[in-house]
Amino acid sequence: MSRVIELEIKEKKFKNESLSSLENFKLEVNEGEKIAIIGESGVGKSTLLNIIGLLDGDFSGEYNIFGLSRKEMCDKELASFRNNKIGFVLQESALIDTLSIEENIKLPLCYADNEQKQFTLQDFEKITKAIRIENILKKKPLGCSGGERARAVLARGLIMKPKIILADEPTASLDEDNKERIVELLFKMNKKYNTTIITVTHDLEVAKRHDRIIKLERR
Numbered sequence: 001m002s003r004v005i006e007l008e009i010k011e012k013k014f015k016n017e018s019l020s021s022l023e024n025f026k027l028e029v030n031e032g033e034k035i036a037i038i039g040e041s042g043v044g045k046s047t048l049l050n051i052i053g054l055l056d057g058d059f060s061g062e063y064n065i066f067g068l069s070r071k072e073m074c075d076k077e078l079a080s081f082r083n084n085k086i087g088f089v090l091q092e093s094a095l096i097d098t099l100s101i102e103e104n105i106k107l108p109l110c111y112a113d114n115e116q117k118q119f120t121l122q123d124f125e126k127i128t129k130a131i132r133i134e135n136i137l138k139k140k141p142l143g144c145s146g147g148e149r150a151r152a153v154l155a156r157g158l159i160m161k162p163k164i165i166l167a168d169e170p171t172a173s174l175d176e177d178n179k180e181r182i183v184e185l186l187f188k189m190n191k192k193y194n195t196t197i198i199t200v201t202h203d204l205e206v207a208k209r210h211d212r213i214i215k216l217e218r219r
Ligand SMILES: Nc1ncnc2c1ncn2[C@@H]1O[C@H](COP(=O)(O)OP(=O)(O)OP(=O)(O)O)[C@@H](O)[C@H]1O
Pocket: 014, 015, 019, 039, 040, 041, 042, 043, 044, 045, 046, 047, 048
C-alpha cells in the first residue's frame, strides 16, 4: 500500500498565536484509506484540511504528498496538484452565483486536458443522478436550498475523479436520506477508484464509518 500523505507539522500560527492542536502533529495516510477528523469547533480541523489540500503552506514542518515535498513545488505545480489530484468539498468553496449549478460542477474541467475531459464528462450524469441534483442543474445557486448547494459542491469535488477527496462537513445541512446518499457516494468512489477520503465531521456516526478517526484536541 503506498503512502500518499506524510505530514509533520511542528507549528502552525495565525498572527502570533500558535494552534496547539497542530503542534508537533503527525499524519500518515495510505492510498485508499478513509480518515475522519473530529474535534470541537475552532480546534483546527479546517486549517488541517487546508494544509493537506496545499491551500495553506504557512506552517513549520514537512509535508510530502505522493512522495513529493511541498516545499519543492512551484506555484504551477501546486495548482496542477490541486486541480488534478485533490477534490475539495469545502464549506467555503462557494459556488459562483452567476453560473448555473451545471456550469459550477463542470468548472474544474476547464483546466483539464482533453483525455481527462472526455473521461469525466461521462461520469457527470452518474454523479448528478446519484446525489439527485438532475432537477437543479439549470438553476443558479441562489435559487437552490442549502442542502442542494451542498450536494452541488460535492459533485464539483468529485467530477475530476481525484486521488484524494477532502470533505469539510459534507453532510451538515442535509436530511438523513441525502446524508446517506452522500456518504454512500464518497465510499463508492473510495472502493471503485481507491480514492483516499479525508472527512471533517461533527457527526460521530459518519466518522465511525471511516477506517480511522483522528481527534484534534487543544493541548
Ligand atoms: N485565516 C485565519 N486567520 C486568523 N485565525 C484563523 C484563520 N483561520 C482560522 N483561524 C483560527 O484558527 C482556529 C482554528 O480554526 P479552524 O477553522 O481550523 O477550526 P475548526 O476546527 O475547523 O472549526 P469549526 O468546527 O468551527 O469549523 C480558530 O481559532 C480560528 O479562529
